[in-house]
Amino acid sequence: MDKIIYIILTCCTLGIGQAQEFEKDVFNAGEKELAITFVGHGSLIFEYNNKFIHIDPSSREADYAYLPKADLILVTHHHGDHCDPSAISAVSTDKTILMTTQLAKEKLGFGQILVNGDQATFDEINIEAVPAYNLVHKRDNGQFFHPKGTCNSYVVTIGDKRIFIGGDTENTPEMKALKNIDIAFLPMNLPYTMTPEMVADAAKAFKPRILYPYHYGKTDTSIIVDLMKGTEVVETRIRNMP
Numbered sequence: 001m002d003k004i005i006y007i008i009l010t011c012c013t014l015g016i017g018q019a020q021e022f023e024k025d026v027f028n029a030g031e032k033e034l035a036i037t038f039v040g041h042g043s044l045i046f047e048y049n050n051k052f053i054h055i056d057p058s059s060r061e062a063d064y065a066y067l068p069k070a071d072l073i074l075v076t077h078h079h080g081d082h083c084d085p086s087a088i089s090a091v092s093t094d095k096t097i098l099m100t101t102q103l104a105k106e107k108l109g110f111g112q113i114l115v116n117g118d119q120a121t122f123d124e125i126n127i128e129a130v131p132a133y134n135l136v137h138k139r140d141n142g143q144f145f146h147p148k149g150t151c152n153s154y155v156v157t158i159g160d161k162r163i164f165i166g167g168d169t170e171n172t173p174e175m176k177a178l179k180n181i182d183i184a185f186l187p188m189n190l191p192y193t194m195t196p197e198m199v200a201d202a203a204k205a206f207k208p209r210i211l212y213p214y215h216y217g218k219t220d221t222s223i224i225v226d227l228m229k230g231t232e233v234v235e236t237r238i239r240n241m242p
Helices: 085-091 102-108 196-206 221-227
Strands: 002-011 017-028 033-040 043-048 051-055 072-074 097-100 119-122 125-132 151-158 161-165 183-187 210-214
Touching: 043 151, 051 085, 085 102, 097 102, 097 119, 183 196, 196 210, 196 221, 210 221
Parallel strands: 051 072, 072 097, 161 183, 183 210
Antiparallel strands: 002 017, 017 033, 033 043, 043 051, 119 125, 125 151, 151 161
């Protein structure tokens, strides 16, 4: 696997260039390559077999008018940093498929609803909706930031790679019970998702081959690196995903 810097340079009709720079990792996913672009926060792009899958596109992280059009969009839940109508519109065409939650569909006005436990397919890619919710962290009114049943994580199988996309979740029993995960994106910021200790607890339980902490805000990523030392079956990689 090679890590490269992904630079997108396009010029608009006024002759003004729009430059955006992102990290990108490339994997052998069987017969074809899988490229993962780290846009920022919870926003990712998967490229496989000439198809582009956007995960939680957010205008806060990039100008999506200059990014590749989406064949598939996965939205984990309805909160604005994950469900941005403007960014979704910018990468959508009349052929784009959107898969999301009930509350996100109500916000966007369209999309295929996946509830916790549902499965769907897109172009030989399998998508499983896994419960995403808080166990500990709550709002001042006592309500969890992400109540059980309202938000999704996803397991996406692309070629021979199984990828877990956490969205906004804590170290739930459903996540810790996952099997055969090659790549995992686990959120790590307070008060909404997990502490580094929670991320380490989850990763040591289901043992993804590669762990990417993401959605980590101002959290010190060296903490999770230290916590995962000695867990040789899991490689922890830090990318620019605050």
